[in-house]
Amino acid sequence: MAAELNEKVKRYEGLLRAALEKAVIAPIDRSHMYTVATDYRTMAASYYNDGLHFMENDDPVNALVCFSYGHAWLDAGARLGLFNVDDDVLFTI
Numbered sequence: 001m002a003a004e005l006n007e008k009v010k011r012y013e014g015l016l017r018a019a020l021e022k023a024v025i026a027p028i029d030r031s032h033m034y035t036v037a038t039d040y041r042t043m044a045a046s047y048y049n050d051g052l053h054f055m056e057n058d059d060p061v062n063a064l065v066c067f068s069y070g071h072a073w074l075d076a077g078a079r080l081g082l083f084n085v086d087d088d089v090l091f092t093i
Contacts, residue, residue: 009051009060012067016048019074019090023083037082044073 023041027033047070054063077083078091085091 005060005064009055009064009067012064012071013048013051013055015090016044016051016067016071016074019071020044020048022085022087022090023074023077024085026082026084033082037077040073040077040082044070044077046070047073 020041023044025034025037025041027037047066051063051066051070054060054066074083075092078085078093083091085093087093
């Protein structure tokens with residue numbers, strides 16, 4: 001059975017929110033990799049906020065896209081070692 005769009009949007013919003021809470025920047029302050037990690041986290045948070053905006057404006061397709069892209073930034077950062085994560089449900093580790 002196909003997932004219902006609004007249910008999927010809410011689920012992905014929750015996944016990204018949880019991932020943002022758990023993605024702790026790993027590199028030391030003032031290092032190049034710390035700057036990269038901060039950029040990845042900023043991109044994910046921006047996509048999260050955009051997704052909320054689209055939800056508020058009854059645009060679930062774009063909200064889902066934003067939540068998916070935001071999570072991809074965090075997941076890629078986790079794979080690169082930019083974030084200390086220990087949750088193999090939220091992240092590909």
